[in-house]
Amino acid sequence: MTQTAAGAGRAARGLLGRRSECALLERLIDRARGGKSGALVLLGEPGIGKTALVEHAVAQAADMRVLPVTGLEAASDVPFSALATMLRPALAVLPRVPEKQRAALSSALGLGPTGDVRPLAVAAGTLSLLAALAEREPLLCVVDDAHWVDRESAAALVVVAGRFEAEGIVMLFAAREGEGFEAAQLANLRLKGLAPDAARALLR
Numbered sequence: 001m002t003q004t005a006a007g008a009g010r011a012a013r014g015l016l017g018r019r020s021e022c023a024l025l026e027r028l029i030d031r032a033r034g035g036k037s038g039a040l041v042l043l044g045e046p047g048i049g050k051t052a053l054v055e056h057a058v059a060q061a062a063d064m065r066v067l068p069v070t071g072l073e074a075a076s077d078v079p080f081s082a083l084a085t086m087l088r089p090a091l092a093v094l095p096r097v098p099e100k101q102r103a104a105l106s107s108a109l110g111l112g113p114t115g116d117v118r119p120l121a122v123a124a125g126t127l128s129l130l131a132a133l134a135e136r137e138p139l140l141c142v143v144d145d146a147h148w149v150d151r152e153s154a155a156a157l158v159v160v161a162g163r164f165e166a167e168g169i170v171m172l173f174a175a176r177e178g179e180g181f182e183a184a185q186l187a188n189l190r191l192k193g194l195a196p197d198a199a200r201a202l203l204r
Contacts, residue, residue, distance in 0.1 A: 018049060018056075021189065025057045028170045032064065032138040037164030039171040041146075041183045044191035050174035053191075054144050057172055061140040065133065068141075071148030080108045080117075082153035083126065086141065093132040101125035108152070119152070123159040130160065131167045138168040146175035158183045 021042075028038045042050045058066055069086040087109065094102060094111075105125030106112030133139055143149060143157060161171040162185050175181040177190065 018053060021053055021191070022056055024189065025053065025172070026060055028172075029057065029060050029064070029138075029140065032061075032140070032168045032170045035166055035168045037167045037169045037171075039161035039164060039186050040173070041181075041186050041188045042172070042174040042191060043177040043188055046176060048191045050191060051144055054142055054172060054174050057140065057170075058142060061138075061170075064138040064140050065136070066140045066142065067130075069143055069149070071143070071145035073148045076148050076150050078150055079152040080110075080122070080150065080156075082143070082149040083122075083156055084109045084153075086143070086153075086157075087126065087129060090129055090133045093129060096132040097125050097128040101128050105129065108156075119155060120159070122152075123156045123163075126156055127160045127163055130169055134168045139170070141169065141171045143171070143173045146173045147179040147181040149181070154181060158186065161186055 024040070028040060031038055042053055044050050058068070067086050067089060069082050071082060075081045091111075094106070097105065101121055101124045103112060104118055104121035107115055108117050108122045130139060130141065141157075143154075146154060149157075157171065157173075161173075161183070164171065173181070173183060173186075
């Protein structure tokens with residue numbers, strides 16, 4: 001995921017009044033550089049600034065590998081479609097995933113024989129794949145509009161994020177609250193409206 005200069009400018013303007021939220025994201029990214037993993041879910045109503053914070057995180061992770069995916073309402077009924085999009089750039093390390101996990105993940109992503117896909121095996125394979133990729137450089141995984149991600153991908157990624165330890169990976173979700181995305185076991189940050197001074201500055 002890259003930003004043009006204009007896009008970076010829009011992101012900067014969108015961060016007015018979000019100092020504490022930005023600091024939290026920056027701490028997560030700094031910890032990943034030190035080999036620690038973490039996950040965060042940004043929740044809020046449409047237009048409140050979730051995507052601007054996601055863009056800020058991506059900009060701060062310029063020295064890291066970024067695996068982004070954005071949920072699409074049109075694809076929300078296609079099992080594992082979002083997971084396939086996120087993991088496509090990482091498939092070069094798929095041979096390093098343990099055999100049973102690799103078989104389950106390959107089946108879920110449409111890369112191998114189809115069969116009875118076991119969700120926990122898919123999640124385990126995803127974690128192994130991301131951990132193998134993170135051995136080369138810290139990793140930021142971004143799931144924007146997570147409320148539109150297919151339920152199979154969302155479930156797998158939430159399980160993965162809950163099992164992180166010391167891989168050097170950050171998993172960041174952004175979702176509309178109350179619209180179907182559930183990740184109560186992860187750290188959640190509910191975004192509120194801007195303070196009056198910041199709102200006036202944004203309008204100016």
